Amino acid sequence: MAEARQFGDLATQLVLESRRSTATDTLLKYNDPLVRSIIREQRDLERAADPLVLQSLDAPEGTPPPPGLIIIQTAINRNKRCLLAYHSHRVERFRDMYWAVGGALPHILSNADIRSKLSPHEVDYLRQYHDSVMEYRADLGTNELDIMAGIERPIKDLNVLVKVVKDCGVIQTELGSIDFKKGQRFMVRRADIEHLIVQGYLEEIV
Numbered sequence: 001m002a003e004a005r006q007f008g009d010l011a012t013q014l015v016l017e018s019r020r021s022t023a024t025d026t027l028l029k030y031n032d033p034l035v036r037s038i039i040r041e042q043r044d045l046e047r048a049a050d051p052l053v054l055q056s057l058d059a060p061e062g063t064p065p066p067p068g069l070i071i072i073q074t075a076i077n078r079n080k081r082c083l084l085a086y087h088s089h090r091v092e093r094f095r096d097m098y099w100a101v102g103g104a105l106p107h108i109l110s111n112a113d114i115r116s117k118l119s120p121h122e123v124d125y126l127r128q129y130h131d132s133v134m135e136y137r138a139d140l141g142t143n144e145l146d147i148m149a150g151i152e153r154p155i156k157d158l159n160v161l162v163k164v165v166k167d168c169g170v171i172q173t174e175l176g177s178i179d180f181k182k183g184q185r186f187m188v189r190r191a192d193i194e195h196l197i198v199q200g201y202l203e204e205i206v
Helices: 009-024 034-056 067-100 105-109 122-140 190-199
Strands: 159-164 168-172 176-182 185-189 201-206
Touching: 009 034, 009 067, 009 105, 034 067, 067 122, 067 176, 159 190, 168 190, 176 185, 185 190, 190 201
Parallel strands: none
Antiparallel strands: 159 185, 159 201, 168 176
16 A cells, blocks of 8 residues: 655655755755656646636635635645745755856866765756856956955965976966966966866975
8 A cells, every 4th residue: 555645745754855865965966756746736636626727717706715725835835845844955966066166166066076966957966056156256357356266265376386296288367378287386476376276186295
């Protein structure tokens, strides 16, 4: 005999999953089967509501809506809120991950463990978010604050001596184009390369 289930139980499971993700500070795999099940439940609820809506419209003016319709509408709205909360929670985690690595999107997407936990739509979101950040950063110009730089500690010097830990190609700096090749050292403006230090390409020499 199949186990009885109330409308809204699936949405509750989704919210509990988000809470577990927060409690353990981990990104859990996108629960596509559960999300699809909730969406199917929404369609079932909407079909069940249709005849009750018609019944309510045909009733004399001032007649309260059928109790069943109120229950169904409440379940529909709750499912919507739970779906939105689940996806909003995941988006916030993506943004935290993105800024924690200084906007190094390839580092995130090349990580097999992280990539396996993302849905295709979430990968598209991250790419579009990165494109928007890069476009905004370009609009600021070279003389403004580098939004990709870390804010954990105050900047002591405008220039910094760095050693190239990993090849990162040609980078545009205030001094012009610099080809950062592994093993080389450069004295450069901190704002130009702070994000490369955060990403692990360069190492500050104290």
